[in-house]
Amino acid sequence: MIRRLFTLLGPEHRGELRSLLGWLVGAAVLQGAAFVLLVPILRALLGDNPDDVWPWILALVATTAGYGFAHRVGLLASADAGAGLSRTVHHRIGDRVAGLPLGWFSADRTAAVNQLATRDVMDVMGVFAHLLRPLLTGFVTPGVVVALMYVFDWRLALAATLTVPMLALVYRWSTRLAHQADAASDAAQVDAGGRVLEFARAQRVLRVFGRGATGPAARALDEALERQRAAGHRQLSVAVPGLIGFAVAVQAAFTVVIILGTYLALDGSLDAPTLLAVLALAARFIEPVAEAAALGAELQKASRALERIENLLALPTLPTPAAPRHPEGTGIELDNVVFGYEGRRVLSGASAWLAEGTMTALVGPSGSGKTTVTRLIARFWDTDSGAVRIGGVDVREIDPDELTSLISVVFQDVYLFEGSIEDNIRVGRSGASAEQVREAARLARVDEIVARLPEGWDTRVGEGGSALSGGERQRVSIARAILKDAPIVLLDEATSALDPENEQAVAQALAALANNRTLLVIAHRLGTVMAADQILVLERGLVVESGTHTQLIGTGGRYAAFWQRRRGAEGWRLAPGTAPTGEAALARLPHPAAGH
Known part of the structure; x- marks a missing residue:
């Protein structure tokens, strides 16, 4: 998705985005390093010479300070990138819409452009402003933690590494379920939103005919809202098993590390301070992964919004001539x-x-x-x-x-x-x-x-x-x-x-x-x-x-037939006392425009 965002924003923003990614990745790496420093600190404190802890504490303080600085710069850069993306994408949408053939604009397409320019741009903007940092933290920080675990105990590190493919498979399964449910829900929401707007705009006409809260328009609105409710229910019933499944997988991975660590400690091949430190580290490994998984649905939502924006920007504009010609007259x-x-x-x-x-x-x-x-x-x-x-x-x-x-x-x-x-x-x-x-x-x-x-x-x-x-x-x-x-x-x-x-x-x-x-x-x-x-x-x-009128009347063709029908109907009106529905009797009266 990052590659698609780079493409969307164009080369003029690539330096800014690379800088943002650099700060966010740097902050995630430093956070992982700070977690790993807990291992030598605990080993020193629980070991025979607690005074050995001070160099590690100084390293932790320095790493934490570096993380705090990178985190702050990354947050500010994320907000700036989100705002810049919003401006750029709005301009791109505006330029593309301004170049589309006017015949392209129908009521449903106008509503779609409105959704693109409001909700979809906000969803994509949220990737930089809100999602990118925790997502990178969720993948980079655990990667750093696992890599540095090999320094202290390769067996526990290997066990944590082997759980990654399982987590990745379950994550893909859960996000695929969420994507299917969200796509159906989005379509129902758009339909319901259009029906609400249509119903509100037509209130004067509907009420004049006594159909403000009844009739086909109200039934259509009720049906759209019911479809939206049903789609929301299906969304929960489909997506929740995936979320629960990933949570179970995360806890299973943590359990594997705990069981292996306990076995090694009981076997005597792992000392207690190292076991406690590595288990604390494993807990920190699990936390950002779980947080990133919770954001998977939001990322899928942003991905669908980005796809809709890309589809609009891919529409061919009205071709413009390379060498325009000037008309001679207005015939x-x-x-x-x-x-x-x-x-x-x-x-x-x-x-x-x-x-x-x-x-x-x-x-x-x-x-x-x-x-x-x-x-x-x-x-x-x-x-x-x-x-x-x-x-x-x-x-x-x-x-x-x-x-x-x-x-x-x-x-x-x-x-x-x-x-x-x-x-x-x-x-x-x-x-x-x-x-x-x-x-x-x-x-x-x-x-x-x-x-x-x-x-x-x-x-x-x-x-x-x-x-x-x-x-x-x-x-x-x-x-x-x-x-x-x-x-x-x-x-x-x-x-x-x-x-x-x-x-x-x-x-x-x-x-x-x-x-x-x-x-x-x-x-x-x-x-x-x-x-x-x-x-x-x-x-x-x-x-x-x-x-001309005279010429066409004289030929006795289609226009003459049209003329006779119009002349024959020009004085018709509903006869007094006829009902407004059903077959209405017609009476001949002088037409106000007769003789014009």
Whole structure:
């Protein structure tokens, strides 16, 4: 594991780590030597000339002082190394995460990164800060003790040496049991933690529907907690026999030395002072071994945490071009794009052209790949084959920072950072002036929101923007995109779940955002689709139709069928008196957006 930690920290920390290991090993050696000095001290005190003890006592004092100094330096170096490891690994994780494709980040992976950056880094940091010293002491000090025992009685030393393979085998067996139990327990803990967080975040929705403490969400949480409890029980039932087994093995080794020493003393080949001294030494041999064994589970835990960190750091980052090219314009081309993930093909050769400064509407059934198209343009992933080009240049050949500066994305599900409204708008361009922030807010009609809030621009939006409504969060997101002032805008159903008032406000904000920009919008609103300069119909991963609204209606193809279904459903609502569940009767009423 030490070798893996050296690799993780890199060559710039190797000198520091070698120094740490040197101090810790030196302290362990001196501790073993101090234990061994008890033998000549006891032999002198119990022998015929007690005055012979003073040279040995002076040696013990000097050895103990050296041990104390090395121990102190080692402890301080351990703390420094632990803190340095934490900083370095956090930076490595941050650098790696910043270079991963944006499409990699799903909810479960984000939770895994959170665990890596908190619990796993702390576990690995603990190797230097808390585990390394007692572990080295547990192996080096007994080794020194056994080696020096040969000076006083080779038979007892040999007996102690022969117990080492037995202890090593039992130790490996016990740690393997602990590893199996801990792996299952860790998985159950992660699942239960995710369920608790999900249940807490969904409380408002659950309580509105009377499901705060009942229903599928509560049952899923209960089941996850029960699995965690069962995994914890299995962890104890599997790991405890190993711990007990090693403790028995340690005591058996000590017993072997006692029995042999007693036999030799009764046989007359070992004097009583030497027997007492060597037995005291054997007891000191056993103590650090037992302490190191108790830390085996913690070491296994740290090893698993280190493995997870190594796996993350081994993930391939988004390739960056060695010689970046600059796009000439903002026209977008999909050239026979094929893409899939998790074993499922999403796009199967999609091709299209989005002219610079025009608006393109992307329509199609759910699962046809509409959102995937926007993600590929923004290079959340790279295509499996084919190419996505901006201004005639493959997005893979554009510097990632330049590509990011070219594109603004407005998602359907908006995430706001903990902070004020102004802070969240300023994310679009951190160097913007207060006047520029206010103007972007005005265009997105965020100023109306600010005007009715007691704290105005300093209003805290809460975690994920929970203090604002969905429409208000969407307006802040659009203000952020306006402030960024990117020439390409990708809109992913930005108005699909808004009330009429917010829909109108967001539509006006989007009109301001789309001005003189290359705009791709995923939308089901008829007015938005009709206003597009070009409509692309996506089905089964292919662009099956393209053209203006008038052209596509005239062909009588898939878009025309889509249009007729949308027109036929635009005025539907639940009839008064129908139950909220079961088959609901539908009544035709004028649609608020009719005629738009």
